[in-house]
Amino acid sequence: MFHVGDLAISSKQTLVELDPASGLQQLSADDLLTLTGTQLNGIADYRLVVDSDQLQALNDQIDRAMQAVGKRKAFEAVSQNITISAVRNGADGVIDANSSRGAGIQLRTSDHDGISAQVTVTIKAVAEPDEPEEPGKPGDSEKPEKPEMPRSGSAVQALAIISLLLVIASAICVYATAHLRSSYLHN
Missing domain, CATH: 2.60.40.10 (Immunoglobulins)
Known part of the structure; x- marks a missing residue:
């Protein structure tokens, strides 16, 4: 040895x-x-x-x-x-x-x-896949939310304008109806 x-x-x-x-x-x-x-x-x-x-x-x-x-x-x-x-x-x-x-x-x-x-x-780390996520999931980027905000705001504004026009049209109808009745009664 x-x-x-x-x-x-x-x-x-x-x-x-x-x-x-x-x-x-x-x-x-x-x-x-x-x-x-x-x-x-x-x-x-x-x-x-x-x-x-x-x-x-x-x-x-x-x-x-x-x-x-x-x-x-x-x-x-x-x-x-x-x-x-x-x-x-x-x-x-x-x-x-x-x-x-x-x-x-x-x-x-x-x-x-x-x-x-x-x-x-x-x-090595395994990254999360770059697949598009379903809308409404927490952690979504703000890109999908930005277009929805103006659309929902525009829809509300459009409804408000339509409602206002309907109220004005109703007022005109009431005035016209009242005016026609009064002229009908005078004749």
Whole structure:
């Protein structure tokens, strides 16, 4: 068994942005390692492990984003930090240096166990669709209301003018009727 000084994890992308419009899918640990380009520095008896709870939380966010896209609803951008750790492989392949006296497999180990790196995956926001809304819904823009205001005001004004003309016409009729009666009675 021999030692390698430092165990190191490197990621080509520590910040990844996913776009729900392009059709997201559930991510496995391998998918995440590939997506971020995360690697270990060639030490044979270690492997990379993704925090399963954080990965599940990311997949839950992906589900919500895809449901929002399917229902054409808004979805705010969310980020999920995910810890990627280097852990020593199981005891199956490990040979105790004292009992084997150098016989068997030589393992490369590190002086530092338990290192980790963190990557952040962000799911982009899903905007509300630009469909025309039904009139009368709260939150409508003022454009539909502006033309209705003059029309309703014009209608009221027109009714008022018609009513006034009817009153004047009635007054003229009453006057004419009274005048005709008085002239009829004199004859």
